[in-house]
Structures are given as structure tokens and as C-alpha cells.
Amino acid sequence: EAGVAQSPRYKIIEKRQSVAFWCNPISGHATLYWYQQILGQGPKLLIQFQNNGVVDDSQLPKDRFSAERLKGVDSTLKIQPAKLEDSAVYLCASSIGTGELFFGEGSRLTVL
Amino acid sequence: GENVEQHPSTLSVQEGDSAVIKCTYSDSASNYFPWYKQELGKRPQLIIDIRSNVGEKKDQRIAVTLNKTAKHFSLHITETQPEDSAVYFCAASKATGNQFYFGTGTSLTVIP
Numbered sequence: 001e002a003g004v005a006q007s008p009r010y011k012i013i014e015k016r017q018s019v020a021f022w023c024n025p026i027s028g029h030a031t032l033y034w035y036q037q038i039l040g041q042g043p044k045l046l047i048q049f050q051n052n053g054v055v056d057d058s059q060l061p062k063d064r065f066s067a068e069r070l071k072g073v074d075s076t077l078k079i080q081p082a083k084l085e086d087s088a089v090y091l092c093a094s095s096i097g098t099g100e101l102f103f104g105e106g107s108r109l110t111v112l
Numbered sequence: 113g114e115n116v117e118q119h120p121s122t123l124s125v126q127e128g129d130s131a132v133i134k135c136t137y138s139d140s141a142s143n144y145f146p147w148y149k150q151e152l153g154k155r156p157q158l159i160i161d162i163r164s165n166v167g168e169k170k171d172q173r174i175a176v177t178l179n180k181t182a183k184h185f186s187l188h189i190t191e192t193q194p195e196d197s198a199v200y201f202c203a204a205s206k207a208t209g210n211q212f213y214f215g216t217g218t219s220l221t222v223i224p
Contacts, residue, residue, distance in 0.1 A: 031210055033212070035214075040217070041216055041217065042116075042118070042201050042214035042215050042216045042217050043156070043201070043214045044214070045211065045212065045213070048210075048211060050210075055210075055211070056211055058113070091155070091156070095210060097210055099144060099146075099161070100146065100158050100161070101146070101148075101156075101158070101203075101212055103148075103155040103156050103157070104155060105154070105155050106155060
């Protein structure tokens with residue numbers, strides 16, 4: 001079974017630039033999550049989708065972060081403009097809805 | 113929302129000894145408690161989980177215990193091996209909404 005796919009794996013940008021990350025969840029998984037993992041910390045939920053609807057985006061900095069999940073499958077997370085403190089690994093995860101989260105390899109963002 | 117605290121943040125043990133990591137949660141409605149292992153530069157992977165209708169669960173050298181009254185759960189690794197060295201995260205989730213909240217992680221080092 002294919003896992004959660006993410007791209008790009010690494011991205012370096014300067015502050016105030018924009019960046020987008022893409023995630024393809026496991027086939028059939030209705031729930032998709034974006035987490036931010038800052039070095040040395042646990043994953044912090046940014047946004048959760050159920051199919052193409054948003055379940056929770058309470059911790060998403062909406063002035064600079066946006067996410068969408070068109071057609072209830074793939075998702076993109078965008079940051080514009082980026083700040084130094086956005087340097088982190090952005091983890092996408094999916095779930096069938098009743099238990100285990102399956103994580104992607106993550107997209108490591110460095111903001112200079 | 114849910115608040116998950118995890119201790120200790122770092123743990124070093126001699127090979128063959130046991131390791132214990134503890135987590136507390138705040139929301140009594142949480143009913144699913146997974147533990148994830150994250151090796152350096154890799155994705156978090158589920159190693160064991162427990163639901164609120166069970167007090168203890170074992171899988172070979174790994175066990176998890178849950179005390180619903182005190183709102184805490186623990187990961188126990190016996191006969192530790194160097195390949196157990198990694199960062200371990202606990203999480204708490206509710207069936208309603210299927211949101212996952214992670215602890216801050218424990219970096220375990222097993223000394224050969």
C-alpha cells in the first residue's frame with residue numbers, strides 16, 4: 001500500500017517569500033492533517049480536513065497560512081509571506097477516521 | 113482544547129535496562145492514546161496504542177498503561193536495545209472529530 005506522499009522534501013526561501021507544500025494521502029483516507037513540527041518539539045496541528053471540508057483550523061495563522069483540499073484528495077499548504085519562525089518540518093498525515101495516523105516524510109522548510 | 117504533557121524530555125538508559133515515558137492529558141473526553149516513534153529525519157510511526165476501555169496493552173518489549181481517573185498514560189520499554197534510540201511522542205485523541213494532540217517528545221538514547 002502506498003503511503004502518504006509529500007513534496008518537496010526540502011525548501012529554502014528568504015523571509016517574505018512564499019512557499020507551497022503538497023500532500024497526497026493514502027487512498028480512501030477521508031481525514032487529512034497538516035502538522036508543523038519545530039525542531040525539538042511535538043507536532044502541532046495546523047489544520048484538519050474531513051473530505052474537502054475543514055474540521056479544525058484554530059491553530060492556523062490565517063494571516064499568512066492557507067490550505068485547501070480540493071476534491072477531497074490532495075491538499076496544498078501555502079505560506080505567504082514566510083517568517084523566520086516558520087522554519088520547521090511540515091508533516092502531512094491521513095487517517096481513515098477511526099484511529100491511526102499515517103504520516104508522510106515531511107517537508108523541511110528553512111526560512112533565511 | 114486538549115493539553116498533553118510529556119516527561120522526561122530526554123532519557124538515557126543502558127542497553128538491557130527499562131525505559132518509562134509518562135504523559136498526562138487534560139480532556140476527559142479523550143479516549144484513544146497512541147505512541148509514535150520518530151527516528152532522526154524520518155516520519156513518526158505508530159508503535160502501540162491504547163483505548164480508554166483498556167488499562168494495559170503489551171506488544172513484545174513494549175507496553176502502555178492508562179489511568180483514566182488520573183488522566184495519565186505511560187510507555188514502558190523493557191530490555192532496551194540501541195535501535196530503540198529515537199524520539200517518542202505520546203498523543204491523545206477523541207472519537208468525536210478525530211483530532212490528535214501530541215506531547216513534546218522524549219529523546220531516548222540507549223547506550224550500548
